[in-house]
Amino acid sequence: MAWRFLSKFSWDLDPEIYGDRHYNVFTHKFYPDVEDLIGSDIVAAVDEDFDSSVLFGTLRGTVVGLRYYTGVVSNNEMVALQREPNNPYDKNAVKVNNVNGDQVGHIKKELAACLAQIMDNKLAFVEGVVPYGANNAFTMPVQLSFWGRGENKQAVLDRLKAHGYKLAPPGNSSEFGFGTSWPPGKAGTSYSAPVHAAVQMTTEQLKTEFDKLFEDLKEDDKTREVEAAEAVITPLLQHQKQALAWMISRENNKELPPFWEKRENYFYNTITNFAEKKQPENVLGGILADEMGLGKTLTAIAVILTNFYDGKPLPVERKRNQLKEERIPAVKNYYKVSSISRAKEESDSLPSQSSTSHPQRATSKKGKYTVSNDSELKVQNMEKIKTKGEATNPGRKRRKASCDVQEDKAFASALEEPTISKKSKKKGTAAAQHKKNDTQEKLRTTLIICPLSVLSNWIDQLEQHVDPDICLNTYVYYGSERSKDPRVLSSQDIILTTYTVLASDYGTRGNSPLHKLKWLRVLLDEGHTIRNPNAQQTKAVLALDAQRRWILTGTPIQNSLKDLWSLLSFLKLKPFTDREWWHRTIQRPVTMGDRGGLKRLQSLIKSITLRRTKTSKVNGKPVLKLPERKVFIQHITLTDQERRMYCSVKDESTAAIARYFNEGTVLTNYADILGALLRLRQLCCHPSLCASASSSSCAEGSCTPEALREKLIEKMKLVLGSGSDEECAICLESLNLPVITHCAHVFCKPCICEVIQREKPNAKCPLCRKDIGLDHLVECPVEDADNERKPGQEWVPSSKINALMHALIELKKQNPAVKSLIVSQFTKFLSLIEVPLKESGFAFTRLDGSMTQKKRVEAIQQFQSNEAGSPTIMLLSLKAGGVGLNLTAASRVFLMDPAWNPAAEDQCFDRCHRLGQKQDVIITKFIVKNSVEENMLKIQNRKRELAAGAFGTKKPSSETKINEIKTLMDL
DNA sequence: ACCGCCGGGTGCC
DNA sequence: ACCGCCGGGTGCC
Numbered sequence: 001m002a003w004r005f006l007s008k009f010s011w012d013l014d015p016e017i018y019g020d021r022h023y024n025v026f027t028h029k030f031y032p033d034v035e036d037l038i039g040s041d042i043v044a045a046v047d048e049d050f051d052s053s054v055l056f057g058t059l060r061g062t063v064v065g066l067r068y069y070t071g072v073v074s075n076n077e078m079v080a081l082q083r084e085p086n087n088p089y090d091k092n093a094v095k096v097n098n099v100n101g102d103q104v105g106h107i108k109k110e111l112a113a114c115l116a117q118i119m120d121n122k123l124a125f126v127e128g129v130v131p132y133g134a135n136n137a138f139t140m141p142v143q144l145s146f147w148g149r150g151e152n153k154q155a156v157l158d159r160l161k162a163h164g165y166k167l168a169p170p171g172n173s174s175e176f177g178f179g180t181s182w183p184p185g186k187a188g189t190s191y192s193a194p195v196h197a198a199v200q201m202t203t204e205q206l207k208t209e210f211d212k213l214f215e216d217l218k219e220d221d222k223t224r225e226v227e228a229a230e231a232v233i234t235p236l237l238q239h240q241k242q243a244l245a246w247m248i249s250r251e252n253n254k255e256l257p258p259f260w261e262k263r264e265n266y267f268y269n270t271i272t273n274f275a276e277k278k279q280p281e282n283v284l285g286g287i288l289a290d291e292m293g294l295g296k297t298l299t300a301i302a303v304i305l306t307n308f309y310d311g312k313p314l315p316v317e318r319k320r321n322q323l324k325e326e327r328i329p330a331v332k333n334y335y336k337v338s339s340i341s342r343a344k345e346e347s348d349s350l351p352s353q354s355s356t357s358h359p360q361r362a363t364s365k366k367g368k369y370t371v372s373n374d375s376e377l378k379v380q381n382m383e384k385i386k387t388k389g390e391a392t393n394p395g396r397k398r399r400k401a402s403c404d405v406q407e408d409k410a411f412a413s414a415l416e417e418p419t420i421s422k423k424s425k426k427k428g429t430a431a432a433q434h435k436k437n438d439t440q441e442k443l444r445t446t447l448i449i450c451p452l453s454v455l456s457n458w459i460d461q462l463e464q465h466v467d468p469d470i471c472l473n474t475y476v477y478y479g480s481e482r483s484k485d486p487r488v489l490s491s492q493d494i495i496l497t498t499y500t501v502l503a504s505d506y507g508t509r510g511n512s513p514l515h516k517l518k519w520l521r522v523l524l525d526e527g528h529t530i531r532n533p534n535a536q537q538t539k540a541v542l543a544l545d546a547q548r549r550w551i552l553t554g555t556p557i558q559n560s561l562k563d564l565w566s567l568l569s570f571l572k573l574k575p576f577t578d579r580e581w582w583h584r585t586i587q588r589p590v591t592m593g594d595r596g597g598l599k600r601l602q603s604l605i606k607s608i609t610l611r612r613t614k615t616s617k618v619n620g621k622p623v624l625k626l627p628e629r630k631v632f633i634q635h636i637t638l639t640d641q642e643r644r645m646y647c648s649v650k651d652e653s654t655a656a657i658a659r660y661f662n663e664g665t666v667l668t669n670y671a672d673i674l675g676a677l678l679r680l681r682q683l684c685c686h687p688s689l690c691a692s693a694s695s696s697s698c699a700e701g702s703c704t705p706e707a708l709r710e711k712l713i714e715k716m717k718l719v720l721g722s723g724s725d726e727e728c729a730i731c732l733e734s735l736n737l738p739v740i741t742h743c744a745h746v747f748c749k750p751c752i753c754e755v756i757q758r759e760k761p762n763a764k765c766p767l768c769r770k771d772i773g774l775d776h777l778v779e780c781p782v783e784d785a786d787n788e789r790k791p792g793q794e795w796v797p798s799s800k801i802n803a804l805m806h807a808l809i810e811l812k813k814q815n816p817a818v819k820s821l822i823v824s825q826f827t828k829f830l831s832l833i834e835v836p837l838k839e840s841g842f843a844f845t846r847l848d849g850s851m852t853q854k855k856r857v858e859a860i861q862q863f864q865s866n867e868a869g870s871p872t873i874m875l876l877s878l879k880a881g882g883v884g885l886n887l888t889a890a891s892r893v894f895l896m897d898p899a900w901n902p903a904a905e906d907q908c909f910d911r912c913h914r915l916g917q918k919q920d921v922i923i924t925k926f927i928v929k930n931s932v933e934e935n936m937l938k939i940q941n942r943k944r945e946l947a948a949g950a951f952g953t954k955k956p957s958s959e960t961k962i963n964e965i966k967t968l969m970d971l
Numbered sequence: 972a973c974c975g976c977c978g979g980g981t982g983c984c
Numbered sequence: 985a986c987c988g989c990c991g992g993g994t995g996c997c
């Protein structure tokens with residue numbers, strides 16, 4: 001059983017590696033290079049501090065006023081405490097709510113007076129459990145737990161004392177409301193000693209074990225297969241049929257959501273001990289978490305066409321035969337014309353929405369649809385656009401005569417279920433078109449939200465997999481002239497849009513048709529896009545109203561467990577939509593190493609997630625037959641001259657670092673150490689990579705403001721220029737207008753400004769909690785247009801470049817058609833490599849983070865082309881592009897420099913080692929002998945172990961960091 | 972609330 | 985009696 005493996009693993013971790021068990025949960029990116037070095041460093045959360053908290057202690061209190069509220073609780077049920085500062089009787093009032101959010105009562109006023117101070121000053125989070133007396137009529141006891149940042153503990157104790165309260169120390173397990181006993185806090189001692197020493201495993205082994213979590217239940221509904229509807233013309237692979245069966249069963253399921261059970265005449269939540277009469281709703285959907293390349297998009301298309309209602313296919317009509325010869329793939333044309341470039345035409349020809357008169361109900365005899373005159377006009381116009389005005393194309397207008405009526409019939413018949421009242425049946429399509437408050441409403445439209453980068457992929461795949469002879473109404477909601485007419489939108493079968501468009505519509509409040517309508521299905525592609533709960537995109541997505549909800553993602557957990565919360569929130573699974581319950585019942589227990597928490601997490605995930613990896617098997621056969629992937633390490637010996645240069649920098653750095661060790665200031669000088677390491681890494685590649693560095697050297701503290709500024713800018717450039725695509729710790733997106741704080745942490749300017757505004761006048765750095773202010777932010781100066789190649793500077797080779805060129809030329813001799821990726825973290829290095837490539841007559845292209853989307857697409861298309869004369873080489877910066885990047889034209893990869901994080905390398909390799917790759921992939925890693933690079937390999941191996949831990953939420957101790965530095969510098 | 976608390980009624984044994 | 989005691993009214997914040 002995989003969970004057993006996992007929980008065992010999480011208990012047998014080597015404390016040397018994992019450090020002390022800490023409650024820190026939110027893994028926010030630290031200084032990017034630091035983050036890369038130490039894996040998942042954990043620092044205080046920006047948004048909610050309740051994640052890096054320790055338990056201060058517990059206190060028995062009283063809930064009063066039960067008489068006046070309807071919220072009920074059971075014994076041992078968790079309750080939430082909520083401040084109610086506007087209570088007319090007592091500004092200190094503290095409400096007590098049950099898991100459902102219904103008020104149970106108030107905290108007795110004397111205690112509330114004290115709690116109010118603690119809560120308002122954010123000194124602690126207070127959580128409650130009602131131990132007994134849940135049926136009392138007037139008051140009931142409540143066991144309160146106080147959680148907070150360690151440094152606030154004393155203040156909390158003092159406040160309580162001032163009011164005559166004293167916390168019972170943490171340790172007795174009763175405060176958790178679970179039967180399980182939890183490991184005590186940080187100072188606790190009762191962790192069971194590891195039975196086995198930590199065993200090093202290969203990444204592949206670990207992946208397999210980890211991913212078994214998602215497949216090891218041999219449930220019927222995960223191995224059963226369903227054929228797709230006829231309209232899907234691509235035959236599904238076996239694992240896709242299984243996914244289809246599973247998704248359909250999820251959409252039609254009437255079961256209870258996870259952790260709920262029926263007891264006598266009520267429903268009981270086994271995690272929170274909450275009970276209610278009403279059956280809690282299960283999500284009609286879930287997470288399709290297949291790894292990239294297993295065909296999630298095709299599977300999703302199949303679901304849309306196959307499961308309209310109750311397993312019946314989407315009622316689509318065939319286009320009439322005589323139209324066949326003039327058939328144009330509807331989807332593609334639709335896209336080309338209506339979505340972006342021609343959307344204006346559409347809009348211009350439409351009457352504006354405000355001038356639209358009320359739709360007139362045209363109820364024909366057989367007739368069950370409502371079409372307003374002008375809406376018909378719109379439809380016609382849309383069709384004109386859809387078909388580029390070709391009158392010959394079968395379209396909506398024509399279908400009015402040919403297939404539309406039939407379609408309506410088919411649609412209506414799909415609705416004719418015994419459960420539907422006559423009344424709603426009568427309304428037929430009209431009701432389905434747009435009728436908000438009809439509980440019987442049958443919805444039609446699937447809304448697909450994806451990143452812009454995969455929008456075209458959806459369109460391609462729809463065109464590729466859907467029978468072109470059917471009338472599938474697809475609308476690409478994108479571009480400034482997109483239609484906002486709800487009738488237009490709700491009559492579609494599929495609407496495609498992007499997170500950005502959705503968020504910007506949402507921002508306009510009241511003018512977001514996507515938020516006014518209810519959808520049959522909302523499908524989030526690359527669903528991890530919404531992992532940041534504070535992002536506007538996430539809020540926009542969460543505000544959508546849908547009957548069925550799906551998340552497609554190859555990486556449901558990207559940084560930490562907390563990534564899952566937004567996803568669960570979208571799925572609306574009680575009680576996890578409320579962050580407090582998610583946190584109390586799953587996130588914190590798991591992070592603390594609680595077995596029960598891990599079990600709950602696993603059972604939750606398993607019940608709503610389908611996960612297969614490239615190595616998953618169906619009936620003993622791998623789902624994907626990928627060619628082999630071989631990794632070779634090519635050792636490089638530096639020339640004498642290079643070695644001398646390397647040694648001089650190394651000696652200098654070693655001396656400095658040794659001094660830090662002696663002074664015990666290693667961690668405070670961490671950024672400088674990383675800088676030194678970066679220079680060494682660069683020297684392994686090419687001497688001129690680090691030529692400009694180390695110009696400013698002023699003693700700490702004695703800097704002039706100007707010198708400090710310079711220094712910070714240099715540090716920021718170090719971070720930005722190291723070649724990795726940096727993320728902002730606040731928005732978790734790529735840095736937008738990077739600024740550096742005085743404490744040397746880099747954020748997007750808008751993000752950090754917002755934090756400062758919100759927390760002023762006491763704003764603290766989200767990463768290190770040092771004071772920050774708007775006037776202390778240093779912006780990155782605009783780069784001089786081309787400082788890369790200084791004109792006077794002569795190009796010189798390096799050992800690595802020689803080795804690379806040698807390999808490339810040999811390869812070309814053997815097979816001139818073979819294509820290669822040349823990967824480096826240093827874009828400057830890629831530029832240097834361009835020179836000999838040109839000299840030797842290689843046709844190459846390039847992809848790095850600085851390129852616009854358009855240029856990227858161009859570069860990829862050129863490279864993927866199999867025409868003679870197309871580039872055989874792509875220079876690729878390690879982290880450029882999203883996960884979707886497809887570079888299968890390459891069968892060779894040259895990794896010029898090792899990354900701190902082996903996962904980043906693997907991801908990069910996967911860009912060519914994926915579906916569509918026909919040849920074995922050979923990867924060559926260039927590693928300089930006797931250098932920091934060799935030591936990085938050692939650390940990579942240790943990291944592979946760490947990555948397999950329970951969601952990588954363990955904080956490496958400072959000792960670990962120090963040991964890493966020792967390893968890297970041969971100290 | 973089978974409590975506590977309040978405030979009015981009441982007052983030898 | 986500027987008390988005690990009784991018993992009814994009452995009850996979150």
